Amino acid sequence: MQFYNIMTKLIRSQVPQGFQPNNLFVIALFTVLFSFSFIGANAQGDPKSGQGLFKSNCASCHKLNEKLTGPALTGVVERWESGAKHQGIDGKVWLHRWIKNWQDPVAAGNPYALKIQNYDPSVMNQFPQLTDAQIDDILAYVQNPPVSATAAKTTVETKGADAEDSMFPTWILIVTLTVLVAIIFSLNRVGNSLQRMADEKAGETLDEFVPFYKNSKLRIVGGLIVAIVVFFILVSNATALGRQQGYQPEQPIKFSHKLHAGTNKIECQYCHTSADKSKHSNIPSISTCMNCHKVINKGPKYGTSEIAKIYKYADFNLDTKTYGNNPKPVEWIRIHNLPDHVYFNHSQHVSVGGIACQTCHGPIQEMEEVYQYAPLSMGWCINCHRNTEVNFDGNKYYTIYQKYAKAKAEGKMKGVTVENIGGTECQKCHY
Amino acid sequence: MKNKFLINTVIVIGILILIFLVIPRSKRSPGWDWMPDMRYSKAYETYQSADFFYGENDTMTARLPVAGTIPRGYIPNDSNIKCNESLLRSFLLKNEHSGYNQDSAYYLKQAEMIAVLRNPYKSEEVLDRGKEIYKVNCQVCHGEKGEGNGYIVEREDGSDGPYGARPPAYATRLPQMTDGNIFYSITYGKGSMGGYASMVSPSDRWKVICYIKDLAGIKEGAPAPAAASTDSTKVAMVK
Numbered sequence: 001m002q003f004y005n006i007m008t009k010l011i012r013s014q015v016p017q018g019f020q021p022n023n024l025f026v027i028a029l030f031t032v033l034f035s036f037s038f039i040g041a042n043a044q045g046d047p048k049s050g051q052g053l054f055k056s057n058c059a060s061c062h063k064l065n066e067k068l069t070g071p072a073l074t075g076v077v078e079r080w081e082s083g084a085k086h087q088g089i090d091g092k093v094w095l096h097r098w099i100k101n102w103q104d105p106v107a108a109g110n111p112y113a114l115k116i117q118n119y120d121p122s123v124m125n126q127f128p129q130l131t132d133a134q135i136d137d138i139l140a141y142v143q144n145p146p147v148s149a150t151a152a153k154t155t156v157e158t159k160g161a162d163a164e165d166s167m168f169p170t171w172i173l174i175v176t177l178t179v180l181v182a183i184i185f186s187l188n189r190v191g192n193s194l195q196r197m198a199d200e201k202a203g204e205t206l207d208e209f210v211p212f213y214k215n216s217k218l219r220i221v222g223g224l225i226v227a228i229v230v231f232f233i234l235v236s237n238a239t240a241l242g243r244q245q246g247y248q249p250e251q252p253i254k255f256s257h258k259l260h261a262g263t264n265k266i267e268c269q270y271c272h273t274s275a276d277k278s279k280h281s282n283i284p285s286i287s288t289c290m291n292c293h294k295v296i297n298k299g300p301k302y303g304t305s306e307i308a309k310i311y312k313y314a315d316f317n318l319d320t321k322t323y324g325n326n327p328k329p330v331e332w333i334r335i336h337n338l339p340d341h342v343y344f345n346h347s348q349h350v351s352v353g354g355i356a357c358q359t360c361h362g363p364i365q366e367m368e369e370v371y372q373y374a375p376l377s378m379g380w381c382i383n384c385h386r387n388t389e390v391n392f393d394g395n396k397y398y399t400i401y402q403k404y405a406k407a408k409a410e411g412k413m414k415g416v417t418v419e420n421i422g423g424t425e426c427q428k429c430h431y
Numbered sequence: 432m433k434n435k436f437l438i439n440t441v442i443v444i445g446i447l448i449l450i451f452l453v454i455p456r457s458k459r460s461p462g463w464d465w466m467p468d469m470r471y472s473k474a475y476e477t478y479q480s481a482d483f484f485y486g487e488n489d490t491m492t493a494r495l496p497v498a499g500t501i502p503r504g505y506i507p508n509d510s511n512i513k514c515n516e517s518l519l520r521s522f523l524l525k526n527e528h529s530g531y532n533q534d535s536a537y538y539l540k541q542a543e544m545i546a547v548l549r550n551p552y553k554s555e556e557v558l559d560r561g562k563e564i565y566k567v568n569c570q571v572c573h574g575e576k577g578e579g580n581g582y583i584v585e586r587e588d589g590s591d592g593p594y595g596a597r598p599p600a601y602a603t604r605l606p607q608m609t610d611g612n613i614f615y616s617i618t619y620g621k622g623s624m625g626g627y628a629s630m631v632s633p634s635d636r637w638k639v640i641c642y643i644k645d646l647a648g649i650k651e652g653a654p655a656p657a658a659a660s661t662d663s664t665k666v667a668m669v670k
Binding site: 055056057059060061066125129230233238241242244246250265269270273280283285287288291292295334337339340341 | 449452458460461462463466470474477478480491566570582583592594595596598599603626629630
């Protein structure tokens with residue numbers, strides 16, 4: 001292709017200089033050579049370089065077979081050629097002028113341009129920097145897109161069977177172990193009774209056999225073990241009661257953090273914008289969803305069904321790309337809920353503390369559905385406050401702790417923890 | 432006799448409590464609580480719905496402010512007040528801004544208008560903050576270097592991401608735009624891009640403009656694009 005471009009340029013530059021025999025020979029040679037390779041190509045221009053130009057200039061608003069901000073471009077050359085002939089100038093020339101500056105054919109009164117100039121939802125950008133050759137390349141790409149570009153589809157991830165697979169061997173293991181223990185126990189008993197019978201036959205006198213559950217020492221030890229186990233279960237379950245760790249409610253939209261934050265690497269604060277500004281980390285409004293889903297209307301797992309819910313909440317019409325007047329809030333189910341008598345501030349932890357979201361919320365980027373990762377208990381809070389060091393030297397506010405600064409300078413103190421600056425005082429969180 | 436009965440009762444009740452505690456609760460339910468009236472606040476919490484408003488869709492406790500309410504730091508829609516937000520808003524008010532439905536005459540007026548907006552910040556002072564904002568809000572589409580190859584547009588190996596509308600590279604697009612033009616596009620959206628008025632504050636918007644112009648290689652003090660030259664008014668800009 002590159003070779004062909006160079007040659008056409010050569011021909012273009014050669015032709016106006018006059019019909020010298022030498023040049024004529026070159027032209028004739030290349031005409032013969034390339035007429036074979038280009039039979040069937042109905043547009044001049046190079047679709048391959050057109051693809052790159054299309055990506056960098058047009059793809060933000062146009063797709064080939066689908067309406068985006070602008071109309072679908074398949075057949076655009078044919079539409080202009082058939083409909084836009086004006087003042088004796090060919091439709092394709094008008095199309096070139098439209099792409100460079102759409103107001104030009106409108107001002108010239110081209111009927112087709114007048115018809116499409118008020119296209120919803122937006123007017124077109126101007127591209128004066130594109131040359132005619134570049135526009136030809138783009139149009140060639142639009143007319144003859146490479147097969148791979150149209151056939152490329154997003155890959156579907158199929159996971160989920162993994163969890164069940166990994167459960168299977170555990171079951172086998174447990175069953176096998178139980179059976180083995182039972183066999184050992186019964187074999188042991190059989191062995192014991194055989195031994196006793198053999199002893200009796202030999203005429204040896206024996207102590208009376210005492211079953212193990214009547215042995216008083218064993219009874220005390222066993223009772224203690226049972227009591228400890230019961231106590232442990234009782235205490236751990238009683239403290240877990242009301243903590244809601246692992247709570248994973250079913251949400252109205254099957255939004256996957258794994259797909260958005262994990263696979264697509266979207267920053268947490270893109271959606272939760274107020275995590276560094278406010279006490280609450282906000283639930284994004286539906287307009288934040290629409291920033292991307294105006295364009296993406298099909299997901300890898302649920303297809304169009306879940307994204308269609310967003311459109312319903314936003315009252316968005318996918319065909320016309322317009323919004324209605326009846327949007328509805330999405331009723332997400334709250335997962336993390338601190339009791340009313342505890343004060344927690346997101347901005348303090350995110351903005352001042354510089355703590356990653358995952359510290360408290362767990363591996364969010366791997367969660368298909370979000371669950372409560374941390375227990376959110378008081379002990380959990382306090383432990384973290386005791387172990388976490390504040391950014392003592394990087395924050396000017398901490399210069400008021402002169403005693404710590406001195407101790408640190410003398411090497412008596414390695415780091416200043418949150419507890420040191422009052423992070424475990426009752427009224428810091430309970431007031 | 433009586434003593435033994437008591438002991439048995441205690442044991443049975445203990446076992447029942449044990450069973451109650453050990454039964455695994457469904458992960459779909461928040462489960463039991465020792466003191467539900469302390470965990471679940473009587474006062475409405477953020478985003479909670481309420482049942483005492485009338486109307487099927489009207490259950491939000493986060494009510495719209497009363498008409499005429501002004502937020503802290505509010506800048507009124509008055510073109511006599513020479514600051515960016517005020518000029519932009521008063522212009523939009525005057526021209527009945529209706530989102531994305533712009534006719535061509537309106538579009539031209541908008542270009543005139545945004546020629547007036549000025550960036551109140553000096554580039555080198557705010558590049559760090561601009562980069563933070565860019566990384567969180569812009570990079571996922573526009574790419575780390577502003578080449579329009581963000582992670583959801585194009586993967587590292589060059590294959591297409593899920594987002595089909597590839598943004599133009601800053602280096603080719605930004606030299607054609609005035610600062611005010613960029614500010615308008617971030618505020619209200621452009622093409623497939625949504626508006627970021629609710630996500631990025633006005634001052635942060637100006638800071639990120641400094642950063643993306645730096646990415647595009649546009650030096651501060653470079654001549655403004657031709658579209659802006661229609662403006663002859665000199666306006667001192669504050670935030």
